[in-house]
Amino acid sequence: MRRLSLALLALALLISGCRAAATPPSTAATGGARTPVRIAMGYIPDVQFAPFYVAQARGYYQAAGLEVTIDHSDVRDALVQVGQGRLTFANAAGDEILQARAQGIPIKLVFQTFQQLPVAIFAKQSAGIKTPADLRGKTVGVPGRFGATYIGLLAVLYAAQVPADQVNIVEIGFTQAAAVREDKVDAAVGYFNNEPLLLQAEGIPVDVLPVSEYISLVSNGIIAADTLIETQPDLVRRFVSATARGLQETIADPEAAFRDALRFIPELPAERQAFELNKLKQTTALWQSAVTQQHGLGYSDPAAWETTYRFLRESGLLQAQVEVTSAFTNDLRP
Missing domain, CATH: 3.40.190.10 (Periplasmic binding protein-like II)
Incomplete structure (x- = not known):
């Protein structure tokens, strides 16, 4: 999974001239209208995103009152856009979030999809x-x-x-x-x-x-802006809950999930499908851990955050201090 360039994020933030005066998407309207939501995946269509594809294909987002766009385009300043409220969610890892917060980008992890760095x-x-x-x-x-x-x-x-x-x-x-x-x-x-x-x-x-x-680093998951979490926690919960259902069903039946995922990976040639199915089966182990057995899917381990932060600081990869507990929340999971 390609990682987003933090240098470009910092540049985009400076150009924007503001921190995060966000105008998040409106809540779901009555009369059947759905709230538009967009998540930047940071990579091309791939089976690693099967839980999102399953939630979309099986109507879980729609049932939650959401009109979800899974964006695979090269959104280089996605974390900045999330912080500013111009993008609802993005897919990112712990080191990216800590470095973003060190640059004044107000985002946090709300659902940790990958429990193990792949x-x-x-x-x-x-x-x-x-x-x-x-x-x-x-x-x-x-x-x-x-x-x-x-x-x-x-x-x-x-x-x-x-x-x-x-x-x-x-x-x-x-x-x-x-x-x-x-x-x-x-x-x-x-x-x-x-x-x-x-x-x-x-x-x-x-x-x-x-x-x-060898080391427990915080891997990828769903990030949202502090402002969105504070003002529209129900929207975040609905998206997270639908995604969690897609994740659970992908783990339970990866072959059925793979069939759903194929609808979102049109470029995948038939001769490579067996390999990609095996890759998905291998990936299901990365979404689970001893922590999720105790706390459930999507849980973000505070100890792993402390380890990630200490590694980044002691390695000189993170120049500024960050309040680690501000970088994630477990309160919005189902």
Whole structure:
């Protein structure tokens, strides 16, 4: 899932000249009219968004009085737009939210879809990379020094106390699977429900080091503006509740959910559908954790927020202090 550029967010905020004088969507009108809602996903149509597709396809948003647009366009300043009330919701992760709040963008997480960061370091088994310590002296490919993959790599090195300067980090664009396959790098960072599966499907044995096994970072979920939460909490609850139902049903029956998702991924070729269905099945594990068994789907763990914040601050990735508890709420879940 492509991450939104915080540098561009900051620039957009400066250009806008205001913090967040939002005019949120009106509440659902009587007489059957629905409230328009738009959520920016930050990535092209993909099975990782199946819970949203299921909620849309099965009429859960409509039943909640919402006319939902799932926006897959390249909205580079989505977090700014959410903070200003020009966009209802967006899909973002904890590190993005903390950095946005540090820049004065008043947003918070209201439903954490992914309980585990889907990023992983992967390598051919012949490379002998079994633990983060084995990365010392190795060449590790990342798409660039930005986004979830780069943050994930730095987080694993931080947790394992491996200095980043002891690893040769190289930018390879979005060619991680090919770079590992062709031995251009010793390892690469991608999504463990994607690139490693591609290589395994080709018969290439790989070792996978999921970021979530070494450090608990807050992953992606639904964000909303502070103003919207304060003035229209019922609208947020209705959207979150419908999405939660879509999430629950996707976990319960990923094959049926995949059939619904196909309506929203028209470019997906028939020959790739079996791989994508398997990817969805692998992804269902990322939406669940010991925390959700106790608190329910969508719960955001305060301890994970503290870990994310401490990592960002101690790594120099977050320059300003942020009140961590202001970055999320669990009060709007069903």
